Amino acid sequence: xxxxxxxxxxxxxxxxxxxxxxxxxxxxxxxxxxxxxxxxxxxxxxxxxxxxxxxxxxxxxxxxxxxxxxxxxxxxxxxxxxxxxxxxxxxxxxxxxxxxxxxxxxxxxxxxxxxxxxxxxxxxxxxxxxxxxxxxxxxxxxxxxxxxxxxxxxxxxxxxxxxxxxxxxxxxxxxxxxxxxxxxx
Ligand code: GRF
Numbered sequence: 624x625x626x627x628x629x630x631x632x633x634x635x636x637x638x639x640x641x642x643x644x645x646x647x648x649x650x651x652x653x654x655x656x657x658x659x660x661x662x663x664x665x666x667x668x669x670x671x672x673x674x675x676x677x678x679x680x681x682x683x684x685x686x687x688x689x690x691x692x693x694x695x696x697x698x699x700x701x702x703x704x705x706x707x708x709x710x711x712x713x714x715x716x717x718x719x720x721x722x723x724x725x726x727x728x729x730x731x732x733x734x735x736x737x738x739x740x741x742x743x744x745x746x747x748x749x750x751x752x753x754x755x756x757x758x759x760x761x762x763x764x765x766x767x768x769x770x771x772x773x774x775x776x777x778x779x780x781x782x783x784x785x786x787x788x789x790x791x792x793x794x795x796x797x798x799x800x801x802x803x804x805x806x807x808x
Contacts, residue, residue, distance in 0.1 A: 624804035624805075625649065625650060625651040625804060625805055626649050626650045626651065626799070626802045626803070626804050626805070627650070627651065627697040627698050627802060627803060627804065627805050628650060628651045628652040628653070628654070628694070628695050628696050628697050628698070628805070629643065629650055629652075629653055629654070629696065629697070629698045629699070629700055629802070630653075630654040630655070630656055630691055630694070630696045630698070630699045630700070631643050631653065631654070631655050631656070631699075631700050631701075631702055632656045632657075632658075632699060632700070632701045632702065632704035633655060633656070633657050633658075633659075633662055633664040633665075633702055633703055633704055634657065634658045634659045634662055634664075634703055634704050634705035634706070635659060635662050635663065635664065635703050635705070636662075636663050636664060636703065637662060637663055637664020637665075637667045637668075637702070637703070638788065638791075638792065639702035639703060639723060639791055639792060639795050640655065640664045640667055640668070640702055641667055641792075642792050642795040642796050642799070643700070643795070643799065644667055644668065644670075644671040644673060646796070646799055647671055647673065649799065651695075651805050652694070652695065652696075653671075653673045654673070654674055654675070654676070654691070654694050654696055655668040655673055655674070655675035655676070656675065656676050656678065656687070656691075656704075657675060657676070657677050657678065658677075658678045658682070658704060658705060658706045659677075659705075660677045664703075665677070674694075676690060678706075682706060684708075684709055684711065684712045687712070688712060688715055697719060697805070698719045698720070698721070698802065699716055699719065699720040699721065700721050700722075700723070700795075700798070701720070701721065701722040701723065701754065702723050702795070703723070704722075707758070708720075708754065710756045713754055713755065713756055714756075716754075717753075717755075718753065720753070720754045721751060721752065721753060721754065721764065721798070722751070722752055722753075722754050722761070723749070723750075723751050723791060723794070723795060724736065724749070724750045724751075724752065725737050725747075725748075725749055725787050725788075725791060726739075726740055726747070726748065726749075726750065727740075727746055727747070727748040727749075727750060727766060727768065728750040728752060728760075728763060728766070729760070730745070731745075732758060732760070733758065737780075737783065737784050737787050738780065741775070741780050741783050744772055744775050744776075745772055746768055746770070746771055746772050747768070747769050747770045747775070747783060747786075747787055748766065748767055748768040748769045748770075748787070748790070749765075749766070749767055749769060749787060749790045749791050749794050750763055750765070750766045751763075751764045751765040751766070751794055751795070751798050752764055764798065764801070765794050765797055765798055765801075767790060767793075767794060769783075769786045769787045769789075769790040770783055770786055770787075
């Protein structure tokens with residue numbers, strides 16, 4: 624049974640988008656939305672023949688909402704999407720909009736989460752959560768530790784970052800497994 628149509632919101636490299644693209648056949652449809660016209664993720668989307676939209680610098684959220692609905696999108700997954708989403712948009716997609724964050728939320732919300740946890744020599748991990756009105760604060764769906772603080776000494780920030788990224792890809796795949804199929808009625 625095909626999974627619900629998903630829009631993946633990106634701004635950059637798109638390695639997490641790749642987890643979706645590699646599983647493209649599982650979905651009724653995929654749609655990529657990028658806030659950055661030069662995002663490498665767009666090259667990935669093109670390679671997989673997945674349709675995409677590039678947002679204007681001043682995002683028209685009503686138009687984006689209409690575009691998603693026209694494309695029958697059911698669920699939104701933000702994977703490295705660097706724009707702040709307005710509350711009005713979040714409210715329209717409540718329960719159907721998710722975010723990937725490289726920390727063990729509620730710790731290290733916001734930017735440079737891996738760097739800050741590393742600097743504090745704290746546990747480092749990954750969270751997938753519902754998006755609520757407040758940044759990085761919705762209900763947690765999946766969360767896992769990538770590196771325990773006792774294993775940090777001896778690791779460089781680059782090595783730690785690579786481990787977190789690899790765990791992100793695993794968790795995104797798990798989230799896709801949990802995603803419900805479309806209803807046939
Ligand atoms: C990921 O670390 C994600 O958690 C963060 O932005 C990064 C995006 O990576 N919010 P990519 O574009 O999917 O490679």
